Amino acid sequence: MSTISIKIRLPHQHLVAIGPGKADLLEAIGRSGSISAGAREMGMSYKRAWDLVDAMNKSFRQPLVSTATGGSHGGGAKVTEFGQEVLERYRQLEQIASQSIASEAQALSALLQPV
């Protein structure tokens, strides 16, 4: 079975405010309670995760992730209420888009080589 993939990205200035990787990272931070544990879960460096969080926080009106004081890697991090809202809206976009094309995607898939 071929499952069509839809990737949605919301650009802002020269950054991507939110996209597939950032949304997954937000969820990983929410689950693990820190940027470093979220990064590990995603298989990315702490620096890379921090850069993505920084891009999100700078792109939106309010921070999506708040960090506790206590050193660069020390304190925990959590997804703010605002961050939860952005994440839910983003996941909703993915779902709406996916449902909207379901039947047309099936028609296109029918033109694929049988496996």
Added chain:
Amino acid sequence: MSTISIKIRLPHQHLVAIGPGKADLLEAIGRSGSISAGAREMGMSYKRAWDLVDAMNKSFRQPLVSTATGGSHGGGAKVTEFGQEVLERYRQLEQIASQSIASEAQALSALLQPV
């Protein structure tokens, strides 16, 4: 203004049967009448373009691009009727998905930092 980007990919076996780059390449080949001119227009190597065409042709039931005989780079190429159908269906998917999320995307964009 932030315009949300939607990228749709249809996987088949270990390949992507069609996605944004392949669709653009199909159009470039259609316009230019050859794989090498299409590749040039897309800023990619002939080999890369040929690999993408090969992946498309192998993934679908019928070829999307047919090449005239006359040497590897020599003959022209054209998008088959079947290729046109796949391309139109793919562009339609993009349009449906984009329209389906328009109002929700605007609501998400409203949460971005004003510029």
